[in-house]
Amino acid sequence: MTIKDLRTELRKHIRDYGMFIALFFIFVIFSITTDGVFVSSRNISNLLNQTGYIAVIAVGMTLIIVIRHIDLSVGFLSGFLGAVAAIALVYWNLPVVVVIPLILLLGVVAGLITGYPVANLGIPAFVASLAGWLIYRGALLLVTLNTGTIVIPNAAFNAIGNGFIPDLLASDWLLPNSHKLTLLLGILTIVWYVISALSSRRSKQEYNFEVLPTDLFILQLVFVSALIGVVTWVLAGYNGMSWTLVIVLLVVAVYSFVTNRTVLGRHIYAVGGNPEAAELSGISVRKITFVVFGSMGMLSALSGILFASRLQSATTTAGTLLELDAIAAAYIGGVSAAGGVGSVVGSLVGAIVYTSLTSGMNLMGIDISSQYIVRGAVLAMAVIFDVTTRKIGSK
Amino acid sequence: MSDSHILEMRQITKTFPGVKALDNVTFSVKPGEIHCLVGENGAGKSTLMKVLSGVYPYGEYTGDIMFDSALQQFRRISDSERAGIAIIYQELALVPEMTVYENIFLGNEIGGGILVDWNETIKRAAAMLDKVGLDVNPEAKIRDLGVGKQQLVEIAKALSRDVKLLILDEPTAALNENDCDNLLELIQDLKRHGVTSIMISHKLKEVIRIADTVTVLRDGQTICTLDAHKGEVSESVLIKHMVGREIENIYPGREHQIADETVLEVSGWDAREAQSGKQVLKDVAFNVRRGEIVGIAGLMGSGRTELARSIFGNPDRYELSGELRINGESYSLDHPGQAISVGVAYVSEDRKRNGLILIQDVKDNIVLANLRAIAARGVLDENAEVKVAREYRQALNIKTPTVEQQVNKLSGGNQQKVSLAKWLFVEPNVLILDEPTRGIDVGAKYEIYTIMNRLVSEGMSILMISSELPEVLGMSDRVYVVASGRITGELDIADATQEKIMEMATN
Numbered sequence A: 001m002t003i004k005d006l007r008t009e010l011r012k013h014i015r016d017y018g019m020f021i022a023l024f025f026i027f028v029i030f031s032i033t034t035d036g037v038f039v040s041s042r043n044i045s046n047l048l049n050q051t052g053y054i055a056v057i058a059v060g061m062t063l064i065i066v067i068r069h070i071d072l073s074v075g076f077l078s079g080f081l082g083a084v085a086a087i088a089l090v091y092w093n094l095p096v097v098v099v100i101p102l103i104l105l106l107g108v109v110a111g112l113i114t115g116y117p118v119a120n121l122g123i124p125a126f127v128a129s130l131a132g133w134l135i136y137r138g139a140l141l142l143v144t145l146n147t148g149t150i151v152i153p154n155a156a157f158n159a160i161g162n163g164f165i166p167d168l169l170a171s172d173w174l175l176p177n178s179h180k181l182t183l184l185l186g187i188l189t190i191v192w193y194v195i196s197a198l199s200s201r202r203s204k205q206e207y208n209f210e211v212l213p214t215d216l217f218i219l220q221l222v223f224v225s226a227l228i229g230v231v232t233w234v235l236a237g238y239n240g241m242s243w244t245l246v247i248v249l250l251v252v253a254v255y256s257f258v259t260n261r262t263v264l265g266r267h268i269y270a271v272g273g274n275p276e277a278a279e280l281s282g283i284s285v286r287k288i289t290f291v292v293f294g295s296m297g298m299l300s301a302l303s304g305i306l307f308a309s310r311l312q313s314a315t316t317t318a319g320t321l322l323e324l325d326a327i328a329a330a331y332i333g334g335v336s337a338a339g340g341v342g343s344v345v346g347s348l349v350g351a352i353v354y355t356s357l358t359s360g361m362n363l364m365g366i367d368i369s370s371q372y373i374v375r376g377a378v379l380a381m382a383v384i385f386d387v388t389t390r391k392i393g394s395k
Numbered sequence B: 001m002s003d004s005h006i007l008e009m010r011q012i013t014k015t016f017p018g019v020k021a022l023d024n025v026t027f028s029v030k031p032g033e034i035h036c037l038v039g040e041n042g043a044g045k046s047t048l049m050k051v052l053s054g055v056y057p058y059g060e061y062t063g064d065i066m067f068d069s070a071l072q073q074f075r076r077i078s079d080s081e082r083a084g085i086a087i088i089y090q091e092l093a094l095v096p097e098m099t100v101y102e103n104i105f106l107g108n109e110i111g112g113g114i115l116v117d118w119n120e121t122i123k124r125a126a127a128m129l130d131k132v133g134l135d136v137n138p139e140a141k142i143r144d145l146g147v148g149k150q151q152l153v154e155i156a157k158a159l160s161r162d163v164k165l166l167i168l169d170e171p172t173a174a175l176n177e178n179d180c181d182n183l184l185e186l187i188q189d190l191k192r193h194g195v196t197s198i199m200i201s202h203k204l205k206e207v208i209r210i211a212d213t214v215t216v217l218r219d220g221q222t223i224c225t226l227d228a229h230k231g232e233v234s235e236s237v238l239i240k241h242m243v244g245r246e247i248e249n250i251y252p253g254r255e256h257q258i259a260d261e262t263v264l265e266v267s268g269w270d271a272r273e274a275q276s277g278k279q280v281l282k283d284v285a286f287n288v289r290r291g292e293i294v295g296i297a298g299l300m301g302s303g304r305t306e307l308a309r310s311i312f313g314n315p316d317r318y319e320l321s322g323e324l325r326i327n328g329e330s331y332s333l334d335h336p337g338q339a340i341s342v343g344v345a346y347v348s349e350d351r352k353r354n355g356l357i358l359i360q361d362v363k364d365n366i367v368l369a370n371l372r373a374i375a376a377r378g379v380l381d382e383n384a385e386v387k388v389a390r391e392y393r394q395a396l397n398i399k400t401p402t403v404e405q406q407v408n409k410l411s412g413g414n415q416q417k418v419s420l421a422k423w424l425f426v427e428p429n430v431l432i433l434d435e436p437t438r439g440i441d442v443g444a445k446y447e448i449y450t451i452m453n454r455l456v457s458e459g460m461s462i463l464m465i466s467s468e469l470p471e472v473l474g475m476s477d478r479v480y481v482v483a484s485g486r487i488t489g490e491l492d493i494a495d496a497t498q499e500k501i502m503e504m505a506t507n
């Protein structure tokens, strides 16, 4: 292998790796400025938990932006549904296993309602969802009018946002300070990753398709495995994997699979790339619009659950500005407003970048006014980077 | 440099990742001539012109450009405009929602500084329109004009900038015969007024008609430059240089095996625009039999595309009445997806707007309309996808470094082939082709005609809309003529002539 191969390969995929590189630098900078506190197990664990409720909304928003729309209603929708969940638990005494599906279902319905004027009447999503923004904001205030903050005393529900997976393999003699189940999961993930990468490579070779040169491929395997390993190790050093992280990873895995590997995913990107051509290819743009808005509603509901559970209560301001944070995360993660471009994993990374900035600057004791300015600058830089690398790619 | 040339491009080399689009090309143009540039799809014609006009700035190619007795290093399009070069691209570049006069002076507004002097603009626009012989109100919106007129507006726009060298990239590809004539006459008229023109075209007849000199490119290299006044230019000579071999017949022969079985039948077919209530189609009736190629001739804007789309699941949401029968069964199709599922496919005329997803790659586009064929329970088999795409790339000879190439990086003609491949992969019973060979070179046309013949011999039926009468006559078994939303005639191929079709199309 030559360094040149590596460089051309990196250049070709600069857009795919760019965010990881940015994230890496952010981590390095904050580690230095906080004397290592930033990369401590405890802080990383916290950071990922904070990312959770933004990340799930960012995932949904990615698809919305891919099909050339926007949804401003999701922040207050998530706050409102979080409050409904609290009411269902506290006042209606419904069990958690009923409340969660119910809230998710309500989310889907809300998403479809936002989607209706967009899909069927051609009303700009900006306007349709702005109406939703106002309505859900009012609804949130209304349901919390008498009580103010609703405290949720339900331990099972609160574990979603604060709890960790139990360590089934706990023992005193082997690595007593590490969370063994988390380590095991990490190892299994690495094994699964290596096996699936190998088998996909083999089947490509059988078809005589282009694959990475062997040395680069091995480098990639080692790099990704090491990355998973380090993250696992760091998490295992605190309380292990949190339930929030499990949920987020599941959401990202499912959405990533659907967008990359299924007919539905192709249809979504086709509608985003050229709606007229998609329609003439037999894809119902209307149906796809409903599906994407429905999924957005469901993920808003999930985000509402994560947030309420994390705070162990529903507040009158829950979800405020969450939609804009999610939009920022999606753009940092590389979606394009022109439609048809953007990945779910990218948006997850975007969300992590976004919360890392908050977390790191909080640790450094930087005041909130400067924090906004820095976050704005990072967003602007990310989008500029995206546009310029796309130009390089197309020349 | 010799004084006898207004333009000399020397040893121009331009590479894209994986593609050497221009390889040491030399190209010279004499002042006051009409110089035609011909070559196969992907030969590098458009790229050469983009190098000349500064789309690919100095530094992104190697070689020298001498224009107007000076070495030029254009860094952007405005540099070449200032030097007196105007280019009209393969894709029209007008703003549909703006008026004719706004478009003509777009980027070149008249007025002292910040404010635009609209009265003066309109007056000068009218003068420009007069010059190109276009009789429209300068205040009309572009989107209300036909393609032919839009093309003339583009030329008016170019002329408004005091142009010495006018470059036209396939200006007639989307025009009907009449508009073509007008345009070619205009170019000759400009020549009398001292404007030098470079024209790219795949229509060799018009090349022969107006060219003083012809340069042939093949695979990014200059093959030869021929002087029309020395009798060096003829259709067969051009084809030989372009393709590298002789092609005897432009239309391959075929055994006509038409079954007595009607596959597609439309009767009493009316269509109205839902909002305005404007009648688009009136009492249309026609049929297509198994194994038959039926030609639909007519002028641009006569309703041919509307007819095809109204059958193909009606994406324009016309109010329809009448009967549509496919394989004897009556259908009312509400969505293109339904049309596809009953075996109808439609290759649209405007590949950029509604044929392809330009930001996606070749393979994604080819499989898009038939994803089910490469999926099990909704999950795609990506290896199968690449395999399919490679098969079509080979079958249609699509010029691209890999099937993972983005479609908007392909040359115009190769994009058209991708669009065709996409619909062949659907394996329809009835294939509706709307201008199937627009912008396609002679060699590739022959390949497409051969494929059409093979498909009908395997039992497919083809409905072919075309503005090129020789193509209609050369390929069809039967011809319907459409004029202002009605069918004005039906001709068996044995009785069809250009004159008869034109008469029916214009009455």
Ligand SMILES: Nc1ncnc2c1ncn2[C@@H]1O[C@H](COP(=O)(O)OP(=O)(O)OP(=O)(O)O)[C@@H](O)[C@H]1O
Pocket (backbone or CB within 6 Å): A394, A395, B016, B017, B019, B020, B021, B039, B040, B041, B042, B043, B044, B045, B046, B047, B048, B090, B399, B400, B408, B409, B410, B411, B412, B413, B414, B439, B441
């Ligand atoms: N932006 C680009 N990126 C990569 N390759 C490109 C790009 N533009 C053109 N090419 C490649 O360069 C070659 C020449 O393309 P060009 O558009 O000049 O062909 P052309 O002669 O105009 O063909 P046509 O008659 O089909 O319009 C083609 O192989 C094409 O795929």
Ligand SMILES: [Mg+2]
Pocket (backbone or CB within 6 Å): B045, B046, B047, B090, B169, B411, B412, B413
């Ligand atoms: Mg071209």
